[in-house]
Structures are given as structure tokens and as C-alpha cells.
Amino acid sequence: MDYREKAKELVQQMTLEEKIGMIHGEQLFQTAGVPRLEIPPLKMSDGPMGVRHEFEPAQWKTIGYSDDYVTYLPCNSALAATWNRRLAYEMGEVLGEEARGRGKDVILAPGINIKRSPLCGRNFEYFSEDPYLTKELAAPFVEGVQSCDVAACVKHFALNNQETNRLIVDVEIEEKALRDIYLPAFYDTLIKAKSHSVMGAYNKIRGEHCCQSKYLLEDILRKEWGYDGVVISDWGAVHDTELAANSQLDIEMSVTYDFDQYFMAEPLREKIEKGEIAEEQVDEKVINILVLMMRLHMLGGERKAGAYNTPIHRQRALETARESVVLLKNEKKRLPLKAENVRKLLVIGENAECIHSNGGGSAEIKALYEITPLMGIKTLLGGNTQVHYVKGYCRDEASKESDVNWQEDSLKGEAEKEEDSQKSASKISKGLAEKRKCLRDEAVVLAKEYEQVILIGGLNHEQDSEGNDRSDMKLPYEQDLLIQEVLKTNPDTTVVMTGGSPVEMGEWLSMAHTLVWGWYGGMEGGTALAEVLFGRVNPSGKLPETFYKKHTDCSAHALGEFPGEEKGDYKVHYKESIFVGYRYNDTFEVEPEFCFGHGLSYTEFSYGNARAERVENGVNVFCTITNEGTRKGAESAQVYVTPLHKSKDEPFQELRGFEKVELEPQEAKEVCIFAENVTGEKDIEIRIGSSSRDIRQVVKLAKW
Numbered sequence: 144m145d146y147r148e149k150a151k152e153l154v155q156q157m158t159l160e161e162k163i164g165m166i167h168g169e170q171l172f173q174t175a176g177v178p179r180l181e182i183p184p185l186k187m188s189d190g191p192m193g194v195r196h197e198f199e200p201a202q203w204k205t206i207g208y209s210d211d212y213v214t215y216l217p218c219n220s221a222l223a224a225t226w227n228r229r230l231a232y233e234m235g236e237v238l239g240e241e242a243r244g245r246g247k248d249v250i251l252a253p254g255i256n257i258k259r260s261p262l263c264g265r266n267f268e269y270f271s272e273d274p275y276l277t278k279e280l281a282a283p284f285v286e287g288v289q290s291c292d293v294a295a296c297v298k299h300f301a302l303n304n305q306e307t308n309r310l311i312v313d314v315e316i317e318e319k320a321l322r323d324i325y326l327p328a329f330y331d332t333l334i335k336a337k338s339h340s341v342m343g344a345y346n347k348i349r350g351e352h353c354c355q356s357k358y359l360l361e362d363i364l365r366k367e368w369g370y371d372g373v374v375i376s377d378w379g380a381v382h383d384t385e386l387a388a389n390s391q392l393d394i395e396m397s398v399t400y401d402f403d404q405y406f407m408a409e410p411l412r413e414k415i416e417k418g419e420i421a422e423e424q425v426d427e428k429v430i431n432i433l434v435l436m437m438r439l440h441m442l443g444g445e446r447k448a449g450a451y452n453t454p455i456h457r458q459r460a461l462e463t464a465r466e467s468v469v470l471l472k473n474e475k476k477r478l479p480l481k482a483e484n485v486r487k488l489l490v491i492g493e494n495a496e497c498i499h500s501n502g503g504g505s506a507e508i509k510a511l512y513e514i515t516p517l518m519g520i521k522t523l524l525g526g527n528t529q530v531h532y533v534k535g536y537c538r539d540e541a542s543k544e545s546d547v548n549w550q551e552d553s554l555k556g557e558a559e560k561e562e563d564s565q566k567s568a569s570k571i572s573k574g575l576a577e578k579r580k581c582l583r584d585e586a587v588v589l590a591k592e593y594e595q596v597i598l599i600g601g602l603n604h605e606q607d608s609e610g611n612d613r614s615d616m617k618l619p620y621e622q623d624l625l626i627q628e629v630l631k632t633n634p635d636t637t638v639v640m641t642g643g644s645p646v647e648m649g650e651w652l653s654m655a656h657t658l659v660w661g662w663y664g665g666m667e668g669g670t671a672l673a674e675v676l677f678g679r680v681n682p683s684g685k686l687p688e689t690f691y692k693k694h695t696d697c698s699a700h701a702l703g704e705f706p707g708e709e710k711g712d713y714k715v716h717y718k719e720s721i722f723v724g725y726r727y728n729d730t731f732e733v734e735p736e737f738c739f740g741h742g743l744s745y746t747e748f749s750y751g752n753a754r755a756e757r758v759e760n761g762v763n764v765f766c767t768i769t770n771e772g773t774r775k776g777a778e779s780a781q782v783y784v785t786p787l788h789k790s791k792d793e794p795f796q797e798l799r800g801f802e803k804v805e806l807e808p809q810e811a812k813e814v815c816i817f818a819e820n821v822t823g824e825k826d827i828e829i830r831i832g833s834s835s836r837d838i839r840q841v842v843k844l845a846k847w
């Protein structure tokens with residue numbers, strides 16, 4: 144008998160109360176099981192960078208166990224910067240194995256929303272501004288997770304592209320943009336990679352809340368795509384018993400403790416008993432949940448045990464971190480630094496020693512350890528180099544403290560949040576400006592004395608954080624001033640930025656010869672960064688998103704709306720349509736600071752002999768790539784497609800394929816890159832290059 148048939152039989156043996164128990168949270172991260180029928184509860188956990196620590200079942204309070212420290216993985220933006228499908232699978236596998244090792248059934252990851260604006264506070268949890276790159280990496284990630292008998296829960300379906308007013312914002316979007324930009328990665332992860340579950344988003348689409356949306360959940364997800372997995376609500380994203388019960392949502396989760404009062408709990412039971420809602424609606428949901436349980440071998444059969452904190456997991460986190468580092472600028476070829484020649488080194492900047500794993504919102508975890516950049520540098524250099532560290536800048540410690548868990552407060556309206564933030568702003572410590580000036584002066588004086596200086600700044604989870612968007616891309620804590628002054632004093636300073644989203648660099652970029660971008664690199668992020676700086680690893684990361692000069696150069700701001708109406712219907716109109724990320728900048732000729740796909744290496748690659756061959760559903764593009772230098776390296780060759788006679792609503796070019804190739808010095812390899820969705824309806828130009836704006840070979844194809 145197949146799973147669905149078996150599930151139908153089981154449902155017939157269940158009471159209404161038992162069924163209702165399975166479709167809503169009876170703890171913050173768990174539904175009820177049916178012990179009588181040996182059906183276990185469903186145990187869930189965040190999140191994308193590792194398995195989150197344990198909470199009290201009915202309180203947003205960390206229990207404080209000593210056994211829930213885990214492997215801390217690079218954030219999804221970092222993973223996307225590797226452009227490496229194998230690593231994406233392996234990261235998923237690590238996460239799945241750790242989740243299973245911690246006894247979980249559903250891991251609430253990966254986050255795959257498209258980065259519509261660089262200001263979105265959760266961008267670090269997401270992959271890219273590009274649907275193709277996102278799906279190419281998110282799909283293997285899901286397969287990796289699920290190879291461990293754990294369900295992935297792809298989130299947040301759909302259009303969860305901002306945090307401001309996230310519970311009520313109502314997205315107005317053209318169908319084409321929805322289909323071409325925002326849905327493809329969901330289709331691939333849910334249908335092709337068969338993610339066992341999906342999380343509905345908080346926001347609305349065209350007036351309907353996503354978790355109750357007929358259009359999204361029924362018309363598209365179930366009917367059009369034929370999805371047969373479980374739809375779980377975001378925590379507190381359900382608003383109406385009838386709408387939710389009659390929608391294709393299967394499980395309601397929330398942040399409050401009155402579990403029996405959830406919309407799909409007692410209120411639903413009452414309505415069913417009164418005959419206002421059909422019991423079959425609940426049966427359908429329970430069947431989906433039981434099928435998921437069978438797929439994970441939760442109802443019998445052999446189930447993998449998983450494992451967490453294994454040396455292999457740490458090794459994999461390190462490999463991904465290494466490939467995620469992006470060398471943005473190396474003008475005088477000052478990088479890599481030579482470890483042997485460095486006797487004295489000055490490291491400046493709070494991000495050199497900042498711990499990030501414990502922040503960001505629901506993606507926070509208790510990392511087994513976290514190698515900071517400073518620790519990475521020191522362990523690499525050893526005892527013969529004197530490393531002097533100064534902070535250079537600092538955040539405001541006083542604004543941080545709060546007794547309440549943010550998630551407990553997360554259903555609060557923006558007005559209340561604003562009040563809270565004003566309260567904490569009023570706490571901003573006195574003398575902060577003075578303190579920052581002292582730190583800056585100290586750093587500048589030292590920068591003059593040291594020949595070798597590395598400045599490590601950027602963002603932290605005060606900016607890259609769930610529940611809030613940034614208001615611009617400026618560096619916080621007066622870092623611009625610090626970087627300028629240090630560069631004036633010591634122009635050879637190596638500048639390193641770490642963070643989850645791009646920052647404005649205009650005030651000092653022309654003064655810096657070297658610039659490295661480091662993301663939130665996971666527990667071995669600092670090791671990887673040091674290895675890149677000192678040449679143990681040749682960088683191969685490429686930007687998975689446009690680094691704008693300022694946020695107003697991004698289409699959501701230039702053409703569209705962000706964050707949309709601040710009252711009334713809270714509409715946000717995605718007027719930029721499909722012109723998201725580089726699709727806008729390339730079409731409308733808006734110069735970015737660093738373009739999509741950009742990333743340098745310590746060696747040089749040349750491209751030659753490009754040709755294209757038509758195959759089913761696309762084109763195979765062949766190209767010979769040669770490592771012209773003396774160091775081994777890896778190159779992500781990218782294929783963009785441009786229509787030759789472009790209509791107004793078509794972007795200048797779109798990424799359709801890529802392959803990462805590793806080459807020994809002087810080695811040449813012919814790579815075959817499959818460019819998908821090339822249908823032959825139009826004359827096109829196939830552009831092959833090292834970034835979206837560094838195109839090395841062009842092949843024209845007449846329509847066929």
C-alpha cells in the first residue's frame with residue numbers, strides 16, 4: 144500500500160481531537176502526536192546556519208542545556224558566493240545530519256527568498272537576487288538535508304522580501320515578475336528536489352495572507368505544481384480559522400503560549416462540531432502530515448540517527464567558508480600577504496573579534512565554537528609574529544539589553560516596536576561619540592607605526608537581523624571615518640568587510656587597493672578568511688548579488704516601493720517588475736559598485752573557443768578556460784543570455800548557467816555549461832564571462 148493510502152486508513156482511526164492536535168503547535172516547536180496509535184509528535188527547529196538551541200516548550204526562554212551546541216555553518220549568502228552545487232548539497236547534508244542528531248524531524252531551512260532590496264534584514268539567510276543561482280544551490284541543499292531522514296522546510300512562501308511591517312505588508316506584483324523572479328526557486332526546491340515541507344510567509348499577496356492564500360497555496364502550489372508535502376505556517380502567520388482550515392495550509396505554528404487557542408486548535412474544533420467547517424479539511428491536512436512522517440520513517444522502518452558536531456561537519460563548514468570569500472579588489476596585487484615576512488601586524492576593527500553565531504533572529508544558534516578573523520589570523524601566523532589588535536570602532540553596548548525575547552514580541556505592530564526602539568535609543572550611552580573618537584585616534588596612530596595593517600569592519604546582526612530592515616547601506620558606528628583616516632595614514636591597509644549584505648563604500652573605496660568580502664562565514668569563517676589573506680587559499684567566491692553604490696541604485700527603490708505604504712493597506716507595489724538586481728542595473732545602465740558575479744582570484748583565467756550546441760530545453764555552451772598564472776585556482780564561469788531584439792519588458796541579460804572549474808597553473812580545460820530555458824524562439828547572444836560585466840566570449844545564435 145502506498146503512503147497516502149496508509150495515511151488515509153490511519154486517519155479513519157483518529158478522533159477529531161487527535162487530528163486537531165496534529166495540525167497546530169502544542170509547543171513552540173512541536174505538534175502533538177497520537178500515542179494511542181504510536182504517532183509521534185513532529186519536532187521542528189530553526190534554522191539555516193545550524194540547528195537552533197532548545198527552548199522551553201511553552202516559553203521563549205533558552206533552556207540552557209550544555210548539549211545543544213552545534214556546527215555553525217556559513218550563512219546562505221556565503222554559500223551562494225561559492226557558486227558550488229556540491230558544497231550546497233554538502234551544507235544541506237551537514238544540516239540534516241545535525242538536525243537528526245538532535246532528534247528533529249523538520250529543519251526550518253533553507254530561506255530562499257529573492258533579495259529584492261539590499262536593505263532587507265534577513266538577506267543573510269537568503270541566497271541571491273537571481274532566481275537561477277538561488278534554485279541551482281537551494282535544490283541540492285534540500286536534497287542534502289533530506290538524505291538524512293529529516294524534512295527541509297523551504298521558506299518563506301512567498302514574496303517575503305522585507306521585514307518592515309512583515310506581518311501585514313501586502314505585495315502587489317505583476318504575474319510575470321511573480322513567475323519569473325520570485326517563484327522559480329520554490330518550484331525547484333519543492334517539486335524537483337521534493338522538499339517535504341514549505342513554510343508560508345507572514346506577508347500578504349494581493350490582499351490575501353500567504354498562509355491562507357487560495358492563489359498561492361491552492362491554485363499554484365497544489366493544483367498547478369502538484370505539491371504533496373506539508374505546508375507549515377510561519378510562527379503567527381495565521382489570522383483566521385475558517386480561511387486557514389479551508390486553505391491548503393497543514394500546520395499552524397505561532398509564538399504565543401495559548402496553544403489551544405490557535406486558530407486551527409479549539410476554535411476549529413468548535414466550528415467543525417457546529418458543522419461550519421467540514422472535517423474532511425482536517426483529514427486532508429493530517430494525511431499530508433502522516434505521509435511526511437512515513438517519508439522520514441517516523442512510523443516504522445529504519446531511520447537514520449544523524450550526528451552533530453562531527454569533525455567532518457566542521458571540515459565542510461571550513462571548505463564552504465573558504466570558497467565563499469570574495470576578493471573584490473586587489474589593485475596593486477598586494478594580496479596575498481606573505482606570512483613569512485610579517486613580523487608585526489596591526490589588526491583594527493570590531494568585526495575582527497565579534498561573535499556572530501548567537502544573533503540575527505531565528506537563525507541564531509549556540510555554536511560549538513566560532514573562530515573570529517583575529518583568531519584565524521593569529522593561529523595561522525603563530526608565535527613569531529606580533530599581532531596587535533585594536534577595536535577602532537564600537538557599537539553601543541547600552542542599546543542592546545532587553546529582558547524580553549524578541550520572538551515573544553514579534554507579533555507587535557510597527558508602532559509598538561518604534562516606541563521600544565525609541566526607548567532603547569534614549570539609552571544610548573553618553574560619551575559614545577567620544578569613545579569612538581578615542582578608539583579611532585588610537586587606531587590611526589598605530590596604523591602609522593605598522594607596515595602591515597588589516598582593518599576588519601562591516602556589519603553584524605544589529606543590522607542583518609530578522610524583524611528589521613536597514614534604512615540605508617551606510618556602514619554603522621562611524622566606520623567610514625575610521626577607514627578613511629586609517630587609509631590616509633597607511634594607504635597599504637588591507638580592508639576586509641564582513642556581513643550579510645552590501646554596504647556603501649564610496650567614501651573610501653578609491654583609497655583602498657585591496658578589499659575582501661567575508662560574510663558570516665560560520666564556525667571556521669575566521670580560519671578561511673586568514674587563509675585567503677595569507678594565500679593559503681586562492682579566493683574563488685563571486686558575488687551572488689549586486690553591490691550597489693547606494694540603495695537608491697537598486698530597482699526596488701528606484702522604480703518600485705520599499706518598504707511600501709506605512710499605513711492603511713500597507714501595500715507595496717513591486718513596480719520594478721522583473722527588473723530585480725542586475726537585471727535592472729544592466730538594462731537601465733546604472734553602474735554598481737561591484738557587479739553581480741564579480742570576484743577576483745590570485746591567478747588569471749582566460750576564456751577561448753566558445754561555441755554552443757542546441758539540446759533539449761536549452762543550449763550546451765562550450766568554452767576553454769585556461770589558468771594563465773602560477774597558482775592553482777577555481778573560476779566560476781557564467782553564462783548570460785541576451786535577446787538580440789529586445790522588447791521593453793525584457794532585461795538586458797539573464798544568468799542561465801554556470802560551472803565552477805578548478806585549474807592547476809597553466810592548465811586549460813574545456814567546460815560545458817548548460818544554459819537552460821533557451822527555446823530557440825528568438826535570436827540571442829550567449830555571453831560567457833567571469834562576471835555579469837566581465838564578458839569574455841560571445842556566441843550568437845539565430846532562432847531555430
Ligand code: BGC
Pocket residue numbers: 189190251298377378505553
Ligand atoms: C521566522 C521563521 C522561523 C520561525 C520560528 C519566524 O519568526 O520568520 O523563519 O522559522 O520564526 O522560529
